[in-house]
Each structure stands twice: as structure tokens, then as C-alpha cells.
Amino acid sequence: MGHLARVLEEAGLATVVIGTNAFRDRLAAMRLPRTVITRHPMGRPLGAPNDRETQRKVILAALELLESARQSGVIVDLPGSYHPLSHQDV
């Protein structure tokens, strides 16, 4: 995905990547234009299933970074941990 971000950006498309903490070093090494890092597990970068609030916050943080970044290689580390919702919460 890092390569896709670089190629799209070179083609004139602005990109933002939402990645998990596990891959932070790998994504940083690829000098991507804009990256948001979440403290969520592999495969669930936006948050736990049905955790709508967290998923929404992550997307908005990524959209805000699209607008605010002034140079390549910006990484925003989002706070917050993974909250699997119990059946009662859903």
C-alpha cells in the first residue's frame, strides 16, 4: 500500500494512509505523504467491529491531515486503545 500511496501522489492525487502501530516503522521508512497511525491490531486499523465512534474519529483525523499537511512524510499518532464491544454494547 505504501507504493500505491507514492505512485498516486506522484500522479497528482493527494493521499492519506491509515495504518496500525505494528507497521509504523515500515510505513515511516517509505516516506509516505501523510500517515495516520492507530493503536489497533493488524487488519482492524479503524477500530473494533461496531465501534462506530472510534472508526469515525480515525477517518476524520485522516481527512484533517489531508487538509493540514504542508510537506511529505507527516505522521500523526492517534491516541486511544482498542475497545472490543461486548454484545450488550452493540
Next chain:
Amino acid sequence: MTDKPTNESFEEFKNSFSYGSRSDMNFKFLKNLSDEDASGFFRELLWKLGDAIDGGNFERVAEHIFQTQALAYVGPGRFTYDTGPFTPVTKPFSELRLALFTSSGHFVEGDDPKPFGVENLTQQEAEARINDFLKEEPQLSVIPLDTPEDKLRVRHGGYDVRGARADPNVNFPITRLKELQREGHLSQLHSLAYSFVGACAQLRLLNHTAPAWARLLKEQQIEAVLLVPV
């Protein structure tokens, strides 16, 4: 009886979670750990599970797993660059023609990308053929944003897809994006989303596939792309 070796070493045990006899995408990272770190992981995991039996708090169990996962993947990967491209954004994000593009392996029911010409390849088969996927050029699935969630399918031999099956928005957030659109945060959201299996031939992706996808998005007048890797 299985044909597992009777005198299996700890290293063999640890490695078996990565596409071996105990293949488990959530725990394939164990292969990247030293024996010492892996044994420490199991000891702490069992201790925290013991806590959770009484306290019911499995978040600490999950946190322990994610922290160890991060430890296992620490450091740069195969590709490093000193500089990066940059396209400035000159208007509010709410006005951007935005498209969702993920490497989560989603597609619409009835529109199977048929890797290796096989229709309805199962998740288990995809994991078993991970090395074949890594040699192949990725196929793009185009997914209309108004696709009902229960018509979405996901298959990817590189990660545990159970979270994405429970709720596609964990890595393919079409419902969340449509909500933001309804609320007025995204006035120009593209009506199509895109997904592929990120476990693919990386140099083919870089040199051939990605430039073709860039042209496709430009033809659709897309200005910005929300990328979600898994």
C-alpha cells in the same frame, strides 16, 4: 493422530503459527520473535487470561497481543526511501473529490475477482496459497458505495478477516464515509470504492499496477484518496 513431530522444538512450535500446521493470522508474528520474547509472550498472555477469567477485562489481553505484534514488526521493512512525493491540498477536505481505496481484499458478492481463476476460493485456501498471491499482480475490485454491507465479501491470505466480516468498517469504512457524507462533511465523495489483496507482487504493483490505477482515478476526476492497508 496428526503427523506433527513428537519432539517438536520451541522454535518449530513458534513458527507453526505462520502458515504452518497451526497457521493463525493473528499470531503469525510469533515467528519474528526470539525464543525468549515468544516464551515471555505466552507466559504473560496466560497470566492476563487468568486475570480476565475473574475480572472479565479482555482489553488487557488484547493490548498485550497488539504490543507484542508491534514488537515483532519493529524496524523498516523491505523498502526504504529518503524522500517522498507530495501533492498539496488547496481546499477544505469537505470539498475534495475523495475515493476510498483499501488493500483489505473486499469485493461484492457475485463479482469474485477469482484469483488464479478459482471462483469462491475460501479464506483458508487463500492463506494456504499466500506464496502464489505474493507472485501475482493484484486484481482491482470496484465496489459501489451503495452496496449493502451484507453483500460485501472479504478474502485475504495475509490477515485475520474475522473482524472485517463482523463489520467491514474496521478496514473498508463505506458506511462511516456515507454517514459523514450525509452529515455534510464530504460533499464530493466518489460513488465507487476500490479494494485489492495487498499481499501481491510488490514490484509489479509499483511499476505497473499502481500507475494504471492512478490513471483510472484521474479519469474519474478524483483529487484525494483515503488509503487503508491491513
